[in-house]
Amino acid sequence: MKSFLSSSSPSSFIALGRHRLVSPPYWLFILLLFMLFVSFLFSEDVLSVFQTLPRHPSKSFSGSSKEKQKRHEKLPFAIGETPEGCDVFSGRWVKDDSGHPLYEESECPYIQPQLTCLEHGRPDKEYRNWRWQPHGCSLRRFNATLMLENLRGKRMMFVGDSLNRGQYVSMVCLLHSIIPQGSKSMETFGSLKVFTAKDYNATIEFYWAPFLLESNSDNAIVHRIPDRMVRQGSINKHGNNWKGVDIIVFNTYLWWMTGQKMKMLRGSFEDEVKHFVAMETEDAYRVALRSMLEWVKENMDPKKTRVFFTSMSPHHPEGEEWGEPGANCYNQTTPIEDTSFWPKEASKSMMGVIGEVFPESEVPITLLNITQLSGYRKDAHTQIYKKQWNPVTPEQMANPRSYADCVHWCLPGLQDTWNELLFVKLFYP
């Protein structure tokens, strides 16, 4: 609300008014009150328009009136349209043994051992065989040739946490099989991973920045820090490494969920005595998302580039949510069928912050609203079938549920669908 006011014209009247109040004639004072009242009405009005937007994620948060004019202008990379009124994020899972998975785990050497479930002994395989069916239309099939042709001479980058890294690896797996051996490479430079398709002069990159802002969890390998702290106003610390990309896919969510207030650093991480404020998670998240939008405005050209944001990836630690008390994701082999299921965690206000902040963006941001569709997929997590950080203890072995990973997703699997949706939103917005 505050920032909205400061970017709309009525606030300049208020600011002007404040100076004159030193010695105000009464009529001026009344006029001021009136203006304040009008500006309040106005902002409420506009806010309520914004609040309706999140219910139409397919319109990709084109919130401001300027964006509304642009809605019918062609977005970069667009070659067609999704049928009017089809929200591709609203639908159901359909068993699809012939069409999915889109690649085999053993065919993609880039999947990190934390996500190769079959290799780590997962007994059931059906989690790979589901297709997302939107209610309003059918998804266009992911076309790797089309994707690579359009990435010719370009850079695509995923920025965020381990869930975004999963989506990144999925994208590389979806594309790499049509590139001959010797014409592709994968390199790591600190926080940056770069997959290069040499004949296309194209790169698909991942940059580790779990909070987007600078934080004490930024080391790409050693980042398991319980006492997390992010630095306010630091978006360029990482953002300098994202400049010049043509397609950027952000995510950030999981790391904010500490259950405590978030420490927002006001100085520098080098300061001996650190000056920070403890903020409500939601407020800190808002600060980070606004910084991201600022970076986007400064660095992304809406005529040539595209910006995506992947919404919260739900986890399944609590079977009670889907009517199976005491269970979690362990040993789950089928999706939740109740179409009204909505992950409890997603009702928290964090999703609301996205709906509140994104309409402020001057550059169109396409939300990949994967929260509900992933919420159905209690079967798609890595469970215990992954490379473990620490050796499994006998107690854990006796109770596998206790150490199941109900956050990350097996590959191939659910995250390939996220990329099928990214594909659709990129080419057929």
Ligand SMILES: *[C@@H]1O[C@H](CO)[C@@H](O)[C@H](O)[C@H]1NC(C)=O
């Ligand atoms: C995401 O999609 C779900 C299901 O279609 C919808 O209920 C929700 O409002 C959407 N959220 C946002 C932030 O667009």
Ligand SMILES: *[C@@H]1O[C@H](CO)[C@@H](O)[C@H](O)[C@H]1NC(C)=O
């Ligand atoms: C995939 O895209 C390429 C390049 O645009 C096109 O030639 C081909 O027909 C497409 N394949 C399918 C199955 O649509």
Ligand SMILES: *[C@@H]1O[C@H](CO)[C@@H](O)[C@H](O)[C@H]1NC(C)=O
């Ligand atoms: C390769 O792509 C980069 C952008 O990623 C561009 O700057 C460069 O000019 C391209 N080189 C060739 C030979 O096309």
Ligand SMILES: *[C@@H]1O[C@H](CO)[C@@H](O)[C@H](O)[C@H]1NC(C)=O
């Ligand atoms: C796994 O689920 C099956 C039913 O689908 C059940 O029979 C079995 O006991 C479960 N195993 C464990 C270890 O919970």
